[in-house]
Amino acid sequence: MRRALVVVILSACGGRASVAPPPGHGSAHGAPPPDAADIEQLALSMSGACGVFGDGAARCWGEWDGAPMGVGASAGGLRDVRELRIGHDGLADPQRLFDHLCARDGAGSVRCWGNDEQGQLGAPDVRTDQGSLTPEPVVGVAGAQELALGSRHSCARDARGDVWCWGQNRYGAVGAGRGAESVPRAVRVPGVAGATQIVATHESTCALTGEHRVTCWGQNLNGQARAGDGVGQPIAWDAREIAAARGATTLAAGDNSVCALDGAGAITCWGSVRDLLGEAFVEKAIGRVDGLPGPAQAIAMGDSHACALVDGAVWCWGTDRQGQLGDAARGDRWSAPVAIALPGKAIAIAAAAEDTCARLADRRWVCWGGNLHGELVGGGARPLPPTVLDLARVALASE
Numbered sequence: 001m002r003r004a005l006v007v008v009i010l011s012a013c014g015g016r017a018s019v020a021p022p023p024g025h026g027s028a029h030g031a032p033p034p035d036a037a038d039i040e041q042l043a044l045s046m047s048g049a050c051g052v053f054g055d056g057a058a059r060c061w062g063e064w065d066g067a068p069m070g071v072g073a074s075a076g077g078l079r080d081v082r083e084l085r086i087g088h089d090g091l092a093d094p095q096r097l098f099d100h101l102c103a104r105d106g107a108g109s110v111r112c113w114g115n116d117e118q119g120q121l122g123a124p125d126v127r128t129d130q131g132s133l134t135p136e137p138v139v140g141v142a143g144a145q146e147l148a149l150g151s152r153h154s155c156a157r158d159a160r161g162d163v164w165c166w167g168q169n170r171y172g173a174v175g176a177g178r179g180a181e182s183v184p185r186a187v188r189v190p191g192v193a194g195a196t197q198i199v200a201t202h203e204s205t206c207a208l209t210g211e212h213r214v215t216c217w218g219q220n221l222n223g224q225a226r227a228g229d230g231v232g233q234p235i236a237w238d239a240r241e242i243a244a245a246r247g248a249t250t251l252a253a254g255d256n257s258v259c260a261l262d263g264a265g266a267i268t269c270w271g272s273v274r275d276l277l278g279e280a281f282v283e284k285a286i287g288r289v290d291g292l293p294g295p296a297q298a299i300a301m302g303d304s305h306a307c308a309l310v311d312g313a314v315w316c317w318g319t320d321r322q323g324q325l326g327d328a329a330r331g332d333r334w335s336a337p338v339a340i341a342l343p344g345k346a347i348a349i350a351a352a353a354e355d356t357c358a359r360l361a362d363r364r365w366v367c368w369g370g371n372l373h374g375e376l377v378g379g380g381a382r383p384l385p386p387t388v389l390d391l392a393r394v395a396l397a398s399e
Contacts, residue, residue, distance in 0.1 A: 032392075033391040033392045033396055034051075034053060034057075034059055034391055035391070036051070036364070036365050036388075036389040036390060036391050037362075037363040037364055037365070038051075038053045038054050038055075038363075039051035039052065039053055039365060039389075040052055040053065040054050041083060041084065042350045042357055042359075042365060043084050043085055043086050043350075044086070044350055044351065044352030044355050044357065044375070045062070045064070045086040045088050045099055045352060045375070046088050046098075046352065046353050046354075046372070046373075047062050047063045047064055047098075047372060047373035047375055048060060048061060048062025048063060048064040048071075048072055048086075048099070048373070048375050048397075049061055049062055049352075049375050049376070049394075050072065050075050050084050050086065050101070051391075052081050052082070052083065052084050056079055056080040056081050056082070056106075057076075057078075057079065057081065058075040058076065058078050058081045058084050058103065059075060059076055059391075059396060059397070060072030060073070060075045060076070060396075060397045061375065061391065061394040061395055061396045061397060062373055062374065062375035062394065062395065063373040063374065063375070063395065064098065064099060064397075070133040070397075071099055071101065071113070071114045071133065071397075072397030073133075073397035073398055074101075074113050074133050074134065074135055075101065075103070075397070076397065076398070077135070078103050078105075078111070078135060079105075080105050080106050081103050081104070081105060082104050082105060082106055083103065083104040083146065083147055084101065084102070084103045084104075085101070085102055085103075085147045085148065085149045086099055086100075086101050086149065087099060087100045087101070087102075087115075087120065087149030087150055087151055087152070087153075087154065087200075088151065088353070089115055089117075089151040089152055098114075098115060099114050099115060100112060100113065100114035100115040100116065100120050100121060100131070100149065100152075100154070101113055101114050101149075102138070102147050102149060102154055103135065104144050104145075104146070104147050104156070108141075108142060108143035108144045108145065108158070108159070109137065109138075109141075109142075109144070110122070110137070110138040110141050110144050110147065110156055111135035111136060111137055111138065112135065112136055112138055112154060113131070113132045113133060113134060113135045113136060114131055114132070114133075115131050115152075116128045116130075116131040116132060117129065117131070117152065118152040118153070118167050118168035118170075118182045119166060119167050119168070119182045119183060119184030119185075120149075120152050120153055120154050120166065120167030120168065121136050121138070121154075121167075122136075122138035122139055122140070122141065122154060122166040122167070122184065122185060122186050123136035123137065123138065123139060123184070124139060124184040124185050128182075128184070138154075138156070138166070138185075138186055139184075139185040139186060140164065140166070140185045140186035140187070141156045141158070141164050141186045142158065143158045143159045143160075144156040144157065144158055144164075145157050145158060145159055146197065146198055147198075148198040148199050148200040148205065148253075149200055150167075150168075150173055150200035150201060150202055150203055150204070150205065150218075151168075151202045151203065152167050152168035152203070153165060153166065153167030153168050153169070153173045153174050153200065153203070153205070154166055154167050154200075155174075155189075155198055155200060155205055156186065156198075157195050157196075157197070157198045157207070161193055161194040161195045161196065161209070161210070162188050162189075162192070162193065162195070163175070163188070163189040163192045163195050163198055163205075163207050164186040164187065164188050164189070165183070165186065165187065165189055165205060166183050166184065166185055166186045166187065167182070167183060167184075168181070168182055168203070169181055169182065169183050170182075170203075171203045171204070171218055171219035171234075171235050172204075172217055172218045172219065172225075172235045172236055172237045173200070173203045173204050173205050173217070173218035173219065174187065174189075174205075175187070175189035175190065175191075175192070175205065175217050175218075175238075175239060177237060178237055189205075189207075189217070189239060190238075190239070191215070191238060191239040191240075192207050192209075192215055192239050193209070194209045194210050194211070195207040195208065195209055196208055196209060196210050197250065197251055198251075199251045199252060199253035199258060200253055201218070201219075201224050201253045201254065201255060201256055201257065201258060201271065202219070202255050202256055203218055203219035204216060204217065204218030204219045204220070204224045204225045204236070204258075205217055205218050206225075206242070206251055206253065206258050207239070208248055208249075208250070208251050208260075212246065212247050212248055212249060212262075212263070213241050213245075213246055213248075214241065214242045214245040214246075214248050214251065214258075214260055215239040215240060215241050215242070216236065216239065216240070216242055216258070217236050217237065217238060217239040217240070218235070218236060219234070219235060219236075219256075220233050220234055220235060220236045221234050221256075222256045222257070222271045222272035222285065223270055223271050223272075223285025223286065224256050224257055224258055224270065224271030224272065225240075226240065226242075226285075227242045227243075227244055227245070227270035227271075227285055227286045228270065228284070228285035228286050229242075229243070242260075242270065244268060244270070244286055245260040245268055245270070247262040247263060247264075248260035248261065248262050248268075249261055249262060249263050250298065250299060252299045252300055252301040252306070253301060254271075254276075254301035254302060254303055254304075254306070255272075255302075255303040255304075255353070256271050256272040257269055257270065257271030257272050257273050257276060257301070258270055258271055259276075259289070259299055259301060259306060261296055261298070261299050261308075264295060265292075265294065265295020265296045265297065265310075266288060266289075266295070266296075267288065267289040267292075267296055267299060267306075267308065268286065268287070268288055268289075269286070269287060269288075269289060269306070270285055270286035270287075271285060273285065273286065273287055274334075275303075275304035275305070275318050275319045275334065276289075276304070276305070276306055276317065276318045277289070277334075278334045278336075279334065289306075289308075289317065289337070290336070291315075291317065291336040291337040292308060292310055292315055292337050293310055293311075293313075293315070294310050294311060295310070296308035296309060296310050297309045297310065297311070298348065298349055299349075300349040300350055300351035300356070301351055302318075302324055302351040302352055302353050302354060302355070302356065302369075303353040303354065304318050304319040304321070305317065305318030305319060305320070305324045305325060305351070305354075305356070306318055306351070307340075307349050307351055307356055307358075308337070308349075309346055309347075309348070309349050309358075312345035312346055312347070312361070313339055313340075313342075313345075313346065314339070314340040314342060314346050314349055314356075314358050315337040315338065315339055315340070316337065316338060316340055316356060317334075317335055317336055317337040317338065318334065318335065319331075319332055319333070319334055319335070320332075320333075320335060321354065321370075322354035322355075322369055322370030322371075322372065322382075322383050323354075323368060323369050323370065323383025323384060323385070324351070324354050324355060324356050324368070324369040324370065324383075325338055325340075326338065326340040326341065326356075326368050326385065326386060327385075328383040340356075340358070340368070340386060341386060342358060342360065342366055342386055343360070343366065343386075343388075344360040344361060344362055344364070344366075345360060345361040346358040346359065346360055346361075346366075347359055347360065347361050353370070354369050354370035354372065355367060355368075355369035355370055355371070355375065355376060356368055356369050357376075357389065364388050364389070365388070365389040366386050366387065366388055366389065367384065367386070367387060367389050368383075368384050368385055368386040368387065369383060369384060370382065370383055370384070371383065371384040374394060374395065375394070376389065376394075377389070377390065377393050377394065378393040378394050378395070
């Protein structure tokens with residue numbers, strides 16, 4: 001199962017995302033493409049990508065894995081966007097929408113669109129078998145400060161630190177308890193208070209609190225919700241602390257694993273960590289990342305790889321099936337952290353299933369990895385070595 005990961009937000013304040021044509025980022029009717037250097041937040045999916053620009057406009061590009069281009073084009077009608085995230089469902093019917101997207105505005109309102117087979121849009125009036133190409137207001141969420149999307153569930157954190165989730169709850173990812181397989185409107189997750197960050201894997205969710213504690217709930221088949229403490233519990237219906245992650249300051253989530261960065265710059269990962277940490281972790285659900293040259297300042301995760309920002313350099317580790325570690329020659333074999341050759345100092349990083357990007361101090365974005373659907377630089381280059389993102393080379397979704 002592959003899902004989208006959105007892990008770069010350089011401006012974490014609130015804003016409003018009403019539907020209207022964005023100024024300065026015209027349609028495909030002769031207008032020049034926007035400058036990628038203006039992207040403040042980059043959201044990557046398996047086959048597409050979206051950027052939130054400095055003026056609050058959002059634009060998307062790529063092929064969206066066979067889904068109607070309108071999924072990406074709908075982002076162009078949003079204004080004052082402060083955050084946009086993508087949830088990718090690799091098992092969706094290819095004749096329907098694959099992805100669902102959610103955007104948060106400065107007033108804390110949330111709109112979602114795309115795939116809604118399990119109520120992940122949070123709009124009960126939408127026909128779940130069809131989804132929606134129109135961003136729909138999420139019912140039950142107010143004052144949202146952050147979003148997290150899994151494959152078929154969505155969550156928001158409000159200003160009080162409460163966490164609200166909706167969508168598929170078959171494995172407990174929504175936190176609505178047993179018996180509620182699909183939750184089409186947002187519900188507050190019990191047992192979680194004072195959250196400062198939320199992340200979502202394919203079918204589980206985690207929250208970081210101001211006390212530097214991490215609580216998780218949802219699918220636990222690989223230990224992603226219990227970090228090895230819940231042996232024999234394939235589903236974690238209630239939120240419980242991950243004791244080994246105490247002291248965390250930042251979280252990142254992959255397909256079936258989560259990593260926590262602590263105040264000393266060390267990284268602990270749990271869940272399905274064999275691809276991340278090597279063969280020694282075939283039967284282990286948690287471990288530390290070794291081999292970084294110093295304390296990490298940020299972390300981003302894909303399906304089977306992760307990257308850290310260390311004093312302006314980017315180091316990546318895991319498997320390299322599609323060049324997501326910067327050199328496809330490593331292939332499916334696990335690799336300890338390796339430095340990525342970048343044309344400048346990095347200040348932020350983002351990752352998806354098999355793609356990775358870094359923002360440089362001069363505001364350029366540099367990307368590398370699978371480029372399977374031309375989502376990074378258009379078709380042709382596969383795998384892609386570190387290359388400057390140029391929106392003139394990709395298929396922009398037009399409004």
